[in-house]
Amino acid sequence: MSQRNICVEQYLETPIEKQQIELVERKGIGHPDSIADGLAESVSRALCKEYIDKCGVILHHNTDETQIAAGHSIPRFGGGSVIHPIYILLVGRATKAFNGVDIATDTIALKTARRYLKETLPNLDLESDIVLDCKFGRGSSDLSDVFGRPGYVPMANDTSFGVGHAPFSELENIVYNTERSLIEDLKKKRGMQAVGEDIKVMGLRNGEDITLTICCGMVDKYIDDIGAYISYKEQIQNYVEDLAAKYTNRKVSVFINTADDIKSESVFLTVTGTSAEMGDDGSVGRGNRSNGLITPNRPMSMEATSGKNPINHIGKIYNLMSTQIARRIAAEIDGIDDVYVKLLSQIGKPIDQPLVASVQISVKDGVKFDSMRKEAEGIVDEWLCDTKKITEMVSKGELNTF
């Protein structure tokens, strides 16, 4: 029996696969909100590395207020141009000096952000299409102090909670992997350059019918004319239908760029692969939750995870940890339909002592819950015993945050 306040309960609900309506959304890596998340998290990772290199410990920082203000572009078959640059502001707090060592937080952030953009949005011209600004305030010096002490469990920075669930439903798997595969497989491996990085997948399951509504910004310079555009859309549709069939036997309907007006050739073209070029602003924490999805049928937290420091930012640590716990419970304990984990902190209390760690398990028909309790408690306890594990996994880039 754990001394931690762990509460494992049986939860009765219509299992997700049997609910009539299920909604799942994923914003791809080139969606403005995801670009903001990605920049915030990559900058935080770079700072973690620099802090460790220069000072031996990760110092206080939160780079999670990154903002993206859309530019203006004139896409055109064969290649258009960006008229007004995208404005990207890296903002937050970072410790800039520690024990007499100056940390080049802002220059590191700029270099990291440019590298991230180069890798993530290969069609974005970094010489002309973006304004990249950086305004970090100073981190709290008290926190710097605390962070420096070895063998110390940090205090929660806030009264806040994280949530996680497992396993993914069919629809969750389809939505997540549709975006991932369009970029990593169809574009990068199979060479369909016309696919932009700004892909939003909205999945609806209505009973046994799945509808995928996909908005995909196409890259204009790889598309000669409206005919080519239509052909690309068909190829993408076929590709997604085939992909979805690996995850479900349900009927899947795929819609691409439903706002297109083919007759007037008003279609979803971009110069750079992201709609940030022409109208859509982006912010950290407004898009995918840390498991990569937006799932209104599941518990969610509002906390932005990307860019938060992985030492004492409870919103980040508990969200990531809840998901890890849920996944391990689902993987190791048989007979589970769905498992929901919630971790709640109280500001100023050690992060390994949540006010409550709640596990709700929906068991499969005919399975007994009682024996699960202890095993689940053990898994929760193990993760809470080693809160630094999440910190390390984040620093090393082993955990996605969006």
Place this chain on the structure above:
Amino acid sequence: MSQRNICVEQYLETPIEKQQIELVERKGIGHPDSIADGLAESVSRALCKEYIDKCGVILHHNTDETQIAAGHSIPRFGGGSVIHPIYILLVGRATKAFNGVDIATDTIALKTARRYLKETLPNLDLESDIVLDCKFGRGSSDLSDVFGRPGYVPMANDTSFGVGHAPFSELENIVYNTERSLIEDLKKKRGMQAVGEDIKVMGLRNGEDITLTICCGMVDKYIDDIGAYISYKEQIQNYVEDLAAKYTNRKVSVFINTADDIKSESVFLTVTGTSAEMGDDGSVGRGNRSNGLITPNRPMSMEATSGKNPINHIGKIYNLMSTQIARRIAAEIDGIDDVYVKLLSQIGKPIDQPLVASVQISVKDGVKFDSMRKEAEGIVDEWLCDTKKITEMVSKGELNTF
């Protein structure tokens, strides 16, 4: 039978009051995220009014990217000072000209924001403690055109969804009303000036035990010394305990400012009533959902509601409408434990024709679901028939968004 795609299903779950663990959070009106929400929404309202006055229709705008970067202050018993101002950036898009009429979007926004701040944060010195910046991009002129046509159902601006639930649980009522009463009753009516506007209430129900963890920024100039501070905390605790008793028979424990260190007199003092003065940044859409709460035990949407235009911004309209629908169903149909409403749009389709309108009803023990379906469908249909109602209610300030 409705021609709209309305799907009402019975949903089986452990009713909220019978789940072992329930979490509910509310960020008060002076929390930096709420200030951002409040500014965004009040500016949007002012623009709606101006557009109607000058042009006869509401024109395209989204003022939902408001950012608040914390200042620096030195609070002190008896009255401290703000050292570095809070930076507030009103940002988004707004139509600045229509049919040859220039709209003073930015000057209206500044005036509105200053008025909102004055009313909401009476201890903030607007002459010195804030930098108020405003950078609105131009709204899409195509949208301007569409918005102008009378008798026209707008097209969804995005593939997106809104969610709502009803009725409030005991804990939801307690958390919501704790913050509201501390400001509106204890501070304004009963005159406890020491209560600041930055109140965060985190509610945990573990079976029959309710724990309220309250962070309340106290206003330094009304508090003479640490003794007075302790006394105020006790009065607040008593007040909240009494208040909670009106909503529940469960045992309620109240914790105020748990990070205080009384010995070193390191306590939660503020000069202005908001922690935006000294460390906490704020963004639109990161705090309360449109029902005023954050509820991980309930379906939620990630969409920022505040500051979005109330004409075609589906994230705003469907979230507000879902909540209205859920509340009406819960109020008008007997025998319901919980009702969950989800509305999903498809970009470019009329907003009165969602891809799906899902209603999940968890019925009380012994109650029959079947008869509920038609009545619920009728309520959904009625709201969808009159999408302009939400627009009007928003413009008139009849609907809260955070």
Place this chain on the structure above:
Amino acid sequence: MSQRNICVEQYLETPIEKQQIELVERKGIGHPDSIADGLAESVSRALCKEYIDKCGVILHHNTDETQIAAGHSIPRFGGGSVIHPIYILLVGRATKAFNGVDIATDTIALKTARRYLKETLPNLDLESDIVLDCKFGRGSSDLSDVFGRPGYVPMANDTSFGVGHAPFSELENIVYNTERSLIEDLKKKRGMQAVGEDIKVMGLRNGEDITLTICCGMVDKYIDDIGAYISYKEQIQNYVEDLAAKYTNRKVSVFINTADDIKSESVFLTVTGTSAEMGDDGSVGRGNRSNGLITPNRPMSMEATSGKNPINHIGKIYNLMSTQIARRIAAEIDGIDDVYVKLLSQIGKPIDQPLVASVQISVKDGVKFDSMRKEAEGIVDEWLCDTKKITEMVSKGELNTF
């Protein structure tokens, strides 16, 4: 004989009043460049006061990068409106902490700037017509150290020079006093509210003919129609002609707002009294020199004087001191047509030991130069002996900088 490197020489030139062509310009206090100067200087003065109050010494600061970006307005007879606010950025460097005392540099700057604007531009609505931003970097801590030592002559912060001349020519007196009297006498005392603060006076003397070209932004709400506007222009013209006659017997022609097109009623109206509302940006140091004029017939320095710290900023101190020296020489020594003073520093050397202090004296016909040398040297030496005098006069607001 002075040990300082003072060089007094006779300078042969056509005296200013006998040169055929003379040009003199003054930008009034409501000209965007002058607003920038005035804000920079008033903020510096407020910081000086705060530093002395809190720390006993003036600490390092330079608030001389203030920028004004024009807004957009629609002036109209009877009263128009500002559509887009004027953006004002207070920027520079300021010491924010000294011996453990935090200095509220930015909040003081904001409060001071708002007060200055209120007094200088009474028709500017500070609630809506401006965005006032403030971004001070930190001052050099080494300098803070130096500044703190009592009885210490500061080292020059730069290799730089200041210049001054005396006495004012007829045209210089006319141009300077035209602007000053239009505001202080015609507007404030005699109540002609229609006169705006943005007045630019360009004086040309061609032999015995003086032409004054005056651009004067009129305030729309005090002017009913084009007829009233024409009448005001005539009154101003008469007023200036009368005024000029006090300073000269030459023929004076006055032109007001020569770009006006009366027929189309396209005239120089403003809502606020300054063209910063609709097109003209402003910067510190681009307008009047520290004597209040721009005089291409006289030696000038490029240095911005306003907003520089009055302790070691050589560009400020030497420009102000040169003018004081020149004026005293011209006042105390008989027989002088024109006197020009130049002070040159070398970075790192004490400011009371210029690399050279040059005095060029143009003597009246028949007057002997030789006897003047010693007296002039004495005056220079006296000022250099007491460099703190300039510092004190600046801090107390006894010296204008533009």
Place this chain on the structure above:
Amino acid sequence: MSQRNICVEQYLETPIEKQQIELVERKGIGHPDSIADGLAESVSRALCKEYIDKCGVILHHNTDETQIAAGHSIPRFGGGSVIHPIYILLVGRATKAFNGVDIATDTIALKTARRYLKETLPNLDLESDIVLDCKFGRGSSDLSDVFGRPGYVPMANDTSFGVGHAPFSELENIVYNTERSLIEDLKKKRGMQAVGEDIKVMGLRNGEDITLTICCGMVDKYIDDIGAYISYKEQIQNYVEDLAAKYTNRKVSVFINTADDIKSESVFLTVTGTSAEMGDDGSVGRGNRSNGLITPNRPMSMEATSGKNPINHIGKIYNLMSTQIARRIAAEIDGIDDVYVKLLSQIGKPIDQPLVASVQISVKDGVKFDSMRKEAEGIVDEWLCDTKKITEMVSKGELNTF
């Protein structure tokens, strides 16, 4: 006889070479003020080219408000690092659309600025050491209209003047060429990489003694230690002494980095070659006049020349033209010591009809002035007849502006 209002007069003065004290200053291309000038002018040139390419005419723009806010660096023998980036803001006005054609003003500005910085400051790492921001307001559409009409003489945009003088004195030649040769010859041709681009040369002539005080930011990574630094300073001193001897027989003393403290190794090192990295802000129009110098012994204009449009911006056109006129008069007419040219516009009047064009000629001993008048008038008239010549020379980059 010209119909233009041209006034050529004999001007009596001590010729510059015979005045006891002469001061001349030049800020090198890497000085923060010069970087601002250079960016403003190169962006204006790029816009001129784009406007001509896309629209056939140069459209209204003024990119002359470029601001540079210093960063923070830690230079170190062998190579230090930039800790906080330099912030560069390109700001001003530019016509963004003309006859339905969108002009990518801001993306062009960014690309041009990055290229300029790369060429001018080879040791500046553009990936991390700068934030490059761009905020152009819209140009006046009325002006766009005017600019488009062929065969049209533009109206002066302001009541303003330009000045010029010729020929250069010995000291002016020495100061100008010292900076130019240190960069173009010593650094680029002879390979002394240690020389940074931020060179300020202050020349003082006291009778027959010339003192050059040079501040030269050295580039740390090319200098191993204090010994190497001292050696470089000696080499530069010798180089400048040799160079100066080409222009004068007077005695020349050269001082390099007089604020250095060799003992404590506190010397003028930089990482990037410019002091913008660590303390010195920069603005357009605060540094060199359009002839490349600051000359308090000569008439000067306060107008920023860099970044102004070369069509109707009188401050730019008249300053450049005055210098061209003066140089031609000095070159073509024998017997001249010094010639001063001043051109004065009146707002709204054609730029080829100045209110006055003043030429002041100081003739050599024994030379008669009378015959010069007509020839000088002819030269002035010729330039005023062809105001487009300046526009073209500017657009093609044939005229320096700082």
